[in-house]
Amino acid sequence: MNTYYADLHIHIGRTRSGKAVKITGAKSLTLANVLETANYRKGLNLIGIIDSHSPEVIEEMEEMVCTGELTELNGGGLKYRDLVLIPGSEIEIYDKNCKGPIHVLAYFPNLKAMKQFSGWMGRHLKNIRLSSQRIYVNAVILQQKVKELQGLFIPAHVFTPFKSLFGRGVSKSLQEVFDPDLIDGIELGLSSDTFMAEGLKELNPYVFITNSDAHSLGKIAREYQALELAQPTFKELAWALQEKEGRRIKSNYGLNPLLGKYHETVCSKCQEKITGQEESCGSCGGVTFIKGVSKRIQELKGYFPNPVPRKRPAYIHQVPLEFIPGLGPKLMERLLDAFGTxxxxxHRASAADLQKVVPEKIAEYIDLARKGQLVIEAGGGGRYGKVRVLHKNRK
Incomplete structure (x- = not known):
């Protein structure tokens, strides 16, 4: 088996003609730019583009196949240089069984299946061109359609307070909405990690995946996973999610959850953190809170405690390079010139190697960041956490 790095949740901001797909996505987040950035700058091996249902995005992919820029693989996926693209879609569910909207991810082995899914889905939502649109069918019917087309079905960023399975969609159990046998994995989201989520017994059957949910080129690979596969294809990815024939998720790499925008509970009026069981904000008196992921997971553990969690891959906390204090564009380019991606x-540059390229302090911060040893101020209420310059063990 070989190790491959995968980020399976990347948006398309604009089509080649300039039409919006993910409205909140950067204009520079085009298919061509995503492929180039993921391959040459980020050094990923496998990516999931989850706006591949948009007809113009499909057309772009088809044209790239015709010109030879993309090659459809026998095992599924489309090869670009050293990178394999898995076509996918992010969809919003809000049927009669949901307490609130839920985002899910669906992935398909080839463009034929993606086009079939896009055509079917276009009959059940208002605008097939756009990302993350609400579909007007029952959640289980959607799951069944994905499986009919040999696809993979994964609930997205499941604990986020808005538009997620446990954050808004259900009271206690995923079975309130989904057929549990038609789920292929659970995407944790930026404000949680394995250590927080493994205490939920209901999630024992599923592997955890960690993805960037990138709305800009720079955010690609802020979270990702290392996969052990024979080769990077859709079929091998599916086997890794099933932990079949030696394929597996080797390790998850993600933000320390404290950096996530929704880790802590905050007052929706003044953004003051709510640390206990207060009924009103001690700062402004507000009574409406944005419940943090950490608090929500603790609630869920009370419903489904998990005395014997399944064995899971290592979850390695990393601070993305863009968060490193003092690491500006010029120093970043020097690092890329020296280490490629x-x-x-x-993963490959030693601390000593880093010091040969950038100032010692910056090299130290990078090394601490990839070891998860920088001190972090927790985020919440839609604001990211912050990295503090001082770190553990420094006086």
């Missing part, structure tokens, strides 16, 4: 900087 961000994966090269993070």
């Amino acid at each position: 961000e994966m090269g900087i993070i």
Whole structure:
């Protein structure tokens, strides 16, 4: 088996003609730019583009196949240089069984299946061109359609307070909405990690995946996983999610959850953190809170305690390079010139190697960041946490 790095949740901001797909996505987040950035700058091996249902995005992919820029693989996926693209879609569910909207991810082995899914889905939502649109069918019917087309079905960022399975969609159990046998994995989201989520017995059957949910080129690979596969294809990815024939998720790499935008509970009026069981904000008196992921997971553990969690891959806390104090564009380019890609900087460059390229302090911060040893101020209420310059063990 070989190790491959995968980020399976990347948006398309604009089509080649300039039409919006993910409205909140950067204009520079085009298919061509995503492929180039993921391959040459980030050093990923496998990506999931989850706006591949948009007809113009499909057309772009088809044209790239015709010109030879993309090659459809026998095992599923489309090869670009050293990178394999898995076509996918993010969809919003809000049927009669949901307490609130839920985002899910669906992935398909080839463009034929993606086009079939897009055509079917276009009959059940208002605008097939856009990302993350609400579909007007029952959640289980959607799951069944994905499986009919040999796809993979994964609930997205499941604990986020808005538009997620446990954050908004259900009271206690995923079975309130989904057929549990038609789920292929659980995407944790930026404000949680394995250590927080493994205490939920209901999630024992599923592997955890960690993805960037990138709305800009720079955010690609802020979270990702290392996969052990024979080769990077859709079929091998499916086997890794099933932990079949030696394929597996080797390790998850993600933000320390404290950096996530929704880790802590905060007052929705003044953003003051709510640390206990207060009924009103001690700062402004507000009574409406944005419940943090950490608090929500603790509630869920009370419903489904898990005395014997399944064995899971290592979850490695990393601070993305863009968060490193003092690491500006010029120093970043020097690092890329020396080590090729961000994966090269993070996984292959030693601390001594880094010091040969950037100032010692910056090299130290990078090394601490990839070891998860920088001190972090927790985020919440839609605001990211912050990295503090001082770190553990420094006086």
